[in-house]
Amino acid sequence: MALTYDFCDTRAREAAAAADKATLDNVRNAALRSEDAWRKMANRLKAFDIERKAIKQRQSDARLEDK
Numbered sequence: 701m702a703l704t705y706d707f708c709d710t711r712a713r714e715a716a717a718a719a720d721k722a723t724l725d726n727v728r729n730a731a732l733r734s735e736d737a738w739r740k741m742a743n744r745l746k747a748f749d750i751e752r753k754a755i756k757q758r759q760s761d762a763r764l765e766d767k
Contacts, residue, residue, distance in 0.1 A: 705749065708742035 712735050719731035 703741065703745060705742050705745045708738050708745060712738035712742060 715731050715735035715738055719728050719735060722728035722731055
């Protein structure tokens with residue numbers, strides 16, 4: 701399975717919910733660290749996707765200019 705923004709975002713939301721429900725500090729802290737890690741991955745994937753689309757657009761524009 702490939703990592704996607706939606707997958708990572710869902711995991712981050714689940715970790716945040718687990719942190720909210722946690723009664724033990726160590727469990728809450730672990731869930732918050734997990735949420736942070738998933739959010740960072742989601743944000744990186746989103747940035748990569750934006751950059752990939754921009755590259756494709758520039759390539760498409762360059763092909764049109766060559767014609």
